[in-house]
Amino acid sequence: MGQLNTAYFDRLKSEKVPVDDLVKWRQVGPGMAGYCEEFWCHPTNENVMFMAPDLGDFYGSWDNGVSWQTAKGRSENGDELRRVKSLAFSHQDADFGIALDVVGVYYHTTDQGQNWVPMGSLPGGRQSTIVVDPTDDNYWYVGGGDFWDVKNQGTRRTLASMNDPSKGYIYPWGGYGHIMKSSDRGKTWSRKTTGLPAGLDVAEIVVDPTNPSNIVIASNYGVYRSTDRGESWSPSATGLPNNRPRDMTYYYNAADDEFIIYLVEQTFFEASGSTTVSKGGVYKSIDHGASWVNMTGNLAIDLTSVNNYFVSENYYRALGIWFGISKNQAKDDYPILPNSALSTWNRLVVNPTNKDELYLSHNTKHDRGAFGVGDIWKTSDGGQSWVATARSGKYWISETDKSYWQARNNPIGANVKYAHLQHDQDEKFEIFGNRFLEINSVGEVFACLEQQVVRSNDQGATWNQMDDDETEEGSGAWIGRGDSNLPGRLMLLETGIKSRYFFCSGEHGLWESAPLGDWADRKDVAVKQIEGQNNEGGALSIATVAVHPNNPDIIYTLQFRQTHRGYFRRSTDGGKTWETLSRPVVHEGNNSSDMLFQYSLTIDHENPNNIYFTLISNAIAEVSAHLIPDDIDEFGVYKSTDGGLTWSTKNNGFPLDASVRRIAMDKDNGATLYAALNEGTKGGSGGLYKTTDGGENWSKMTIPAEIVAVNNIYQDRNNRWLYISCGRFEGSLKEGGVWRSKDEGSSWEKIFDMPYIWQTTTSPLNPDIITVSCAIQNAKKNFTMLLNTGAYLSKDGGETWHKINDNLGQPGVIVDFKPDPYIEGIYWLALKSSGWTVGYEEGVTEGWNDLIAKEEPSKVLDTDARVDNKKVGAYPNPTSNSLKVTLNFTDPEKLAMDVISVDGKSIPNLKWQRYGNMLDIDTSDLNPGIYLVLIKRQGKTYSIRFVRE
Numbered sequence: 001m002g003q004l005n006t007a008y009f010d011r012l013k014s015e016k017v018p019v020d021d022l023v024k025w026r027q028v029g030p031g032m033a034g035y036c037e038e039f040w041c042h043p044t045n046e047n048v049m050f051m052a053p054d055l056g057d058f059y060g061s062w063d064n065g066v067s068w069q070t071a072k073g074r075s076e077n078g079d080e081l082r083r084v085k086s087l088a089f090s091h092q093d094a095d096f097g098i099a100l101d102v103v104g105v106y107y108h109t110t111d112q113g114q115n116w117v118p119m120g121s122l123p124g125g126r127q128s129t130i131v132v133d134p135t136d137d138n139y140w141y142v143g144g145g146d147f148w149d150v151k152n153q154g155t156r157r158t159l160a161s162m163n164d165p166s167k168g169y170i171y172p173w174g175g176y177g178h179i180m181k182s183s184d185r186g187k188t189w190s191r192k193t194t195g196l197p198a199g200l201d202v203a204e205i206v207v208d209p210t211n212p213s214n215i216v217i218a219s220n221y222g223v224y225r226s227t228d229r230g231e232s233w234s235p236s237a238t239g240l241p242n243n244r245p246r247d248m249t250y251y252y253n254a255a256d257d258e259f260i261i262y263l264v265e266q267t268f269f270e271a272s273g274s275t276t277v278s279k280g281g282v283y284k285s286i287d288h289g290a291s292w293v294n295m296t297g298n299l300a301i302d303l304t305s306v307n308n309y310f311v312s313e314n315y316y317r318a319l320g321i322w323f324g325i326s327k328n329q330a331k332d333d334y335p336i337l338p339n340s341a342l343s344t345w346n347r348l349v350v351n352p353t354n355k356d357e358l359y360l361s362h363n364t365k366h367d368r369g370a371f372g373v374g375d376i377w378k379t380s381d382g383g384q385s386w387v388a389t390a391r392s393g394k395y396w397i398s399e400t401d402k403s404y405w406q407a408r409n410n411p412i413g414a415n416v417k418y419a420h421l422q423h424d425q426d427e428k429f430e431i432f433g434n435r436f437l438e439i440n441s442v443g444e445v446f447a448c449l450e451q452q453v454v455r456s457n458d459q460g461a462t463w464n465q466m467d468d469d470e471t472e473e474g475s476g477a478w479i480g481r482g483d484s485n486l487p488g489r490l491m492l493l494e495t496g497i498k499s500r501y502f503f504c505s506g507e508h509g510l511w512e513s514a515p516l517g518d519w520a521d522r523k524d525v526a527v528k529q530i531e532g533q534n535n536e537g538g539a540l541s542i543a544t545v546a547v548h549p550n551n552p553d554i555i556y557t558l559q560f561r562q563t564h565r566g567y568f569r570r571s572t573d574g575g576k577t578w579e580t581l582s583r584p585v586v587h588e589g590n591n592s593s594d595m596l597f598q599y600s601l602t603i604d605h606e607n608p609n610n611i612y613f614t615l616i617s618n619a620i621a622e623v624s625a626h627l628i629p630d631d632i633d634e635f636g637v638y639k640s641t642d643g644g645l646t647w648s649t650k651n652n653g654f655p656l657d658a659s660v661r662r663i664a665m666d667k668d669n670g671a672t673l674y675a676a677l678n679e680g681t682k683g684g685s686g687g688l689y690k691t692t693d694g695g696e697n698w699s700k701m702t703i704p705a706e707i708v709a710v711n712n713i714y715q716d717r718n719n720r721w722l723y724i725s726c727g728r729f730e731g732s733l734k735e736g737g738v739w740r741s742k743d744e745g746s747s748w749e750k751i752f753d754m755p756y757i758w759q760t761t762t763s764p765l766n767p768d769i770i771t772v773s774c775a776i777q778n779a780k781k782n783f784t785m786l787l788n789t790g791a792y793l794s795k796d797g798g799e800t801w802h803k804i805n806d807n808l809g810q811p812g813v814i815v816d817f818k819p820d821p822y823i824e825g826i827y828w829l830a831l832k833s834s835g836w837t838v839g840y841e842e843g844v845t846e847g848w849n850d851l852i853a854k855e856e857p858s859k860v861l862d863t864d865a866r867v868d869n870k871k872v873g874a875y876p877n878p879t880s881n882s883l884k885v886t887l888n889f890t891d892p893e894k895l896a897m898d899v900i901s902v903d904g905k906s907i908p909n910l911k912w913q914r915y916g917n918m919l920d921i922d923t924s925d926l927n928p929g930i931y932l933v934l935i936k937r938q939g940k941t942y943s944i945r946f947v948r949e
Helices: 006-012 159-163 309-323 327-333 402-407 422-427 848-853
Strands: 023-028 036-041 049-053 059-061 086-089 097-100 105-109 117-121 127-132 140-144 179-182 190-192 202-207 215-219 222-226 245-253 258-272 275-285 347-351 354-361 376-379 387-390 437-439 445-449 452-456 463-465 468-470 478-480 488-492 502-505 510-514 526-531 541-547 555-561 568-571 579-582 598-603 611-615 636-640 659-665 673-678 687-691 710-715 722-726 737-741 749-752 757-762 770-774 790-794 814-819 826-831 836-841 872-875 882-887 896-901 912-914 918-922 929-937 940-948
Touching: 023 826, 036 086, 036 437, 036 445, 097 127, 127 202, 140 202, 140 215, 159 258, 202 245, 215 245, 222 245, 245 347, 258 309, 258 347, 258 354, 309 327, 347 437, 354 437, 387 452, 488 541, 488 814, 488 826, 502 541, 555 598, 598 659, 611 659, 636 659, 659 710, 673 722, 687 710, 722 770, 737 757, 749 770, 757 814, 770 814, 790 814, 790 826, 872 929, 872 940, 882 929, 896 918
Parallel strands: 086 127, 541 598, 710 757
Antiparallel strands: 023 836, 036 049, 049 059, 086 097, 097 105, 105 117, 127 140, 140 179, 179 190, 202 215, 215 222, 245 258, 258 275, 347 354, 354 376, 376 387, 437 445, 445 452, 452 463, 468 478, 478 526, 488 502, 502 510, 510 526, 541 555, 555 568, 568 579, 598 611, 611 636, 659 673, 673 687, 673 710, 710 722, 722 737, 722 757, 737 749, 757 770, 770 790, 814 826, 826 836, 872 882, 882 918, 896 929, 912 918, 929 940
């Protein structure tokens, strides 16, 4: 068993092999949960829309946002259609469209975006925008540059760069200075530069539907116009105060041929004594772009009447960026707040059914020139008056500055509804990082506020998230709609409670599986956030999680960034409350940008006071792995012998510059562990190491000589066979793959032959079921393996393999992949940039939620009835000599009782008596501390925590 099928792997390395239909995947977890860069609505079909989140997937919806699927089709590696920058659809042929990705590759579709075919690359690399002639879909235009990179552009739009755009942000691999034109539906392109500056960075292109020879562009050098279908260009900025547009759109009414172009200007600041004057705003052209008329109205706000710390701080931040001085210097130079100030706005749309209804948005988180309140503003009267139409956060909920807003006829109160972020957003000020603004053909508006895509179907009166569905109102159990941008991480499927799985994430905390209730689609999986935005000051970026082997209520986590970065945390009540126990990794850097990638949190099953994890120096598979601080002294294995209160490193025997990527404890002996070392950051040797003394000493194991880096080590619990996953991002073909040892490392056989493997796992139910994560190598350097990456499954011990990438948009970056531990035919997978997924094998007709409920009831603990429930009470609490436990049961059935310390140890020889529905427990001999009473009855376990003084 396990004979290497060389013919199959030779084929994988040389040609695209079709995806097998054996397993169907569907996303689990919150939708979006990240920043969405771009969003597009089909011009003639309001049910079709697309989005491009910042971590690289590309989603389409063909049912008006009810559900989303990856629009990458059956992706080979996830690198195609990566970070789509722009797309457009024909107005004559609704099925035909063209999309541009982040490196300038363009694709076409003939089925409304369900499948895309690469057509070629445009010169110079990255392009900014693509449009089609609305009257003739033979003609397409592409604007070069990188105009919409808000993080880089947002700090470089200064007075100096506005006066001389060559001093602004220039992407090194961008195609600037041109308009590309095609007259044959994108088959061929010609570069148009006449009249255009060499550094032209294009924001938008408008093709005049009344005269397609007339084309107007907005760019970093201003507004340009062509009257010969793009062959030549000249400036066209009459009436603009700054001629530095940020966005441009148009309205066209075919019934009367009315055509209006709208644009929003970059805000300019000018010194005026001890304060500033701002110039910019919204303008329109009713003469086909020849001249412009101001329609800014009352868009400016009175900063002396808006009493909010963030507003004034961001105003001075904007001045500092603009004038090239520090924020504090700006405060000193311009201490008086202006009574009329324009934020820096960056997106503009108009309702295609109403020329007077326009929406504006700004990005006060990433665009350093933006400030103020209201993420989205609106005019209903053609620009005479503007109101903050999307309002959320504490400022609006508390009706701060109510009289000022009432005087402006601006609605008061919050009107944005979020999913799991609602509690968090209600407590925050609205600095929410909106990067796009879009409107469809019937006037429905879309934006992304604080990592949730929201929509308004009522002209901005209300805004509702469109990423998630709650199983029932107030349950807190969410089912994503399929548009995840979540950094997926470790999934812990064995937690001591069969119906409870844990899911770690970046930026959105720790989640657990939740009941579906009456949800119709029984193959969906609901999840509930138990740590993160749901808790004040909660941990957001969970590196790894583990559960006490003797008490499933005790949960431990480590965090790799943001709040509690580098701290060891614990919950003793099943995740309801959390506390910090220690700080194993001490680093005083930036909690947001300095990464501490910890993994393999492992608790000794024989002595739970022994706890291990690894701090990885070369953190392949991690988002922003390049941001690991270079001043950390000790990477490698960390160990605690007192339940996580104190820690020390255990690296004796490892080579210099060791990167310990994973550790695994022997299933039978807690003192024996294995360590998988990938290549160090400075070229340090990888390999496989073993300790038999709890990490005090490590010895190198003998593995095949061609292996340079071991990325993962796994031991099958049934037969004790070892599996190592090998290869490098820039490694050779021969050094990668999966090797297996049936004799504890004395000999090895290769069972999977691809160059870069991140993980291999077997099923606890059947060791012949093997899952493999085959990662993408360095696409930027055209490295060896860009074909056939993704999820692989063997059901016969490695004899044959199935490539199971269906509906996986980024199969080349699978960070965790394993069979379900209780139900054969179900699989779980986490992706670096698009959350978690559940896979159902052919023949599995029921969903996980219903199948897990069929497990023997005594083995499935009811989590809702276990913790802080009405069935069990305790007094006095805290106590000293005696604890009374009250039971709310209707019958006198026998029960079992146990008292457990916080380290999971059962207290022996404890005296207690039952008096009807009360237990009297003698606690006089207990040491002071926190304890848990466990009551077992009718296959369920109830618990309550108490304190011994």
